[in-house]
Amino acid sequence: MGLIRVIFMITTTMMMLGTRTVSSDMFSASADLANTFRLEQKVVNVLGELVAQTEAKLSIIRQYLEDYQSVVEEKATSEEEFIERVAGNPIHAYRLMKRLYFDWQTVEKEIKTDNWRNALRQLEHVRMGAKFPKEEDFFGAAQALVRLQDTYELNMTQLARGNLWGRQTRAELTAQDCLFMGKHAFNAGAYARAVEWFEESYILAGLENNKTLRQDQVMEFIQHAINMHDDTLQQTKQRQPMAVLSHTNSFQLPLRERPAVVQRSEIIRSRKYNVGKHISDQDDASNFNALCRGEKLLDDILLAELKCWYDNRHQPYLLLMPIKIEQHSIEPAIYTFHDVLSDEEIETIKELAKPLLARSLVQGKIGTGHEISSVRTSKTAWLPEGLHPLLNRLTRRIALITGLKTDPIRDEAELLQLNDVERGGSTAFPRAGVAVKPTKKGAAFWFNLKRSGKPDPLTLHGACPVLLGHKWVSNKWIRETAQTFNRRCLLDANQ
Known part of the structure; x- marks a missing residue:
């Protein structure tokens, strides 16, 4: 069954948020973190x-x-x-x-x-009755911080001193903290990243006068991580002489031979990104991280063709307040409809969803049903149409804006769902080469399927991980089978 997706960006209020854990979800949503802070x-x-x-x-x-x-x-x-x-x-x-x-x-x-x-x-x-953090929560928070540093390529020194992508906070890491982060990266096989964490731990240990640990202790970890990195690099080159290694897990030269800072900056400047439906999984991951960081993957000629406009959709209801449309991509077609919701409607949706929020599940292996993801740590609340009059009004509004049938009672769409998800700033489309930034009151819109009914691989997308803030998202999944006369099928499988 095909689905068309509309995402409403509810709010982007700033607060610190950790991201992921497997068997526990204490910090997978801002509401959980708030309760933990109160505790x-x-x-x-x-x-x-x-x-x-x-x-x-x-x-x-x-x-x-x-x-x-x-x-x-x-x-x-x-x-x-x-x-x-x-x-x-x-x-x-x-x-x-x-x-x-x-x-x-x-x-x-x-x-x-x-x-x-x-x-x-x-x-x-x-x-009594409170939920105290467990071991998996602690390791999950560390894993989240390592992933954030990796995705956004944050300056290690600035990060340790509380600077999160240009915003200075009072949250700082100690030498012991950085050592633990390095251990976590090392255990995950990200040896180059581990070396960076250990080196920062060494610097902080000196600045702290060896308060939390001694520099000579850290030096042992640094050397061990370098040796593991270089041995792994050599083994990979022997198996695959032309292997291209992920920049997030390995430098191209042995770390023993690197000019410490210059080597990494040269790698960053020399990167080349590929877009399109035939790129590799490695390209997907590389593109995704680049888009999350705000890097531009499309050339200026393609970007110059994008535009913004007002549209009343030939609907009397929209004549006096036409929809503000921003185009992000032509192929595939990806848009943002601005100012779709009011502040009052946003608060109503959030209040309806809060008591219903539960950890989101993803499709597991064939025959195993759904399971908790170690990467996607959102919380979901399914809101039935009859729960509140607002939901019915939103369904009619979405139908007017998109020109599609959206009534869940008639099986034209799935229930409106509200997610408390990770936020790094964007929903990234690594194969399309574009990212949609969260805009309060706005709605991102794209077709997951082609006119032929075939899946469109270019719409592969993901939510950038939380760096600083949280994001409420309300999804509307519109069923393809109900759009027989609104979006007619084409026999060409490529369209």
Whole structure:
């Protein structure tokens, strides 16, 4: 069954978001992260109160010790002389009685009060019913950060210091953090990337005066990663002399021979991208990352043919407020319809979807049904047409804009769905060589099928991973079989 896709960009509010995990989905959506941050705030409040109580307790004990110390400071040649002086001084006698009668009651009370046990009970209450991160959440967050650095080719030094693609934040990584990222990249076989993380860890260890780990420890990891990279490179060249290696996982020269910074910059400048339906899987991945970074893959002649215009679709409803259309690609046809939704409608859709959001599934191996993806970490809520009057109005509006039949009750379209997905800024089409940036209130539109009913390989697409922000997306899948008279079939399989 063929489907035509319309994507409504709901909002692009800025906040930090991790991206992916397999068996846990704690940070796969901004709502989950927000709840986790709120949970940590409660924990911090309990710990803060414990610190305050402990410091107050210690202050009382210190005061007792300081009072005693002022007595000890009396000069004397012997212990007998010291005791005689103290015992013969009425002020010392008064302060001695005060310490052991009045002050000691306060000290004893503080010692008997178990603030730790009380804090433990409060923490247990906070954790009751709450979802604390697990090991897979921790490793998933690390995997997400490694992937983001790889996809967007972020400057390692800037990233470690909280600069996310030109936006400076107060979130920074320590030498220990970078070492862990390097280990994660190494275990994934991305040895060149691991070397970069380890080198940054080495630099930070020096700046931190070896606070979180020592530089000599990091150097062992750097050398091991270099050796693994160069050995793997050599083995690959022996098996396939003309092999082209992915720039994300390997440099073209052995790392032992590289001019550290120059080598990578030369690779970036010398890249060439291919577009079209016959490109390889490696080209798909390379193009996808390039489009996510905002690189231009099409030549200026093709880009000059693109245009924007107003269109009323010959519909009376649109005469006074025609649709604003932006063209992203001619072949395949990819558009954005701007200002399709209002702010109020956006909030209504989000509120309807929030209680229904659940981790999205992808098609698994044949015969295994659907499964959780380790790459795509979206959350989905299927909104039936009768859930709210707005949904029916949106269905009619989409029909007017697209000129297609979109009634799910008549099996002309699937339910409107709302995704809380990863956001790096775009939906990338690696074979078409274009990317559609998320625009609030806008709707991206393309046909997954040709007029013949055959799949269009040029519409292969994916959501760029989250870097800084989150994206709410409402999808409308329009069925091909209902468009018999709206979009007539052609017998030519190539069209």
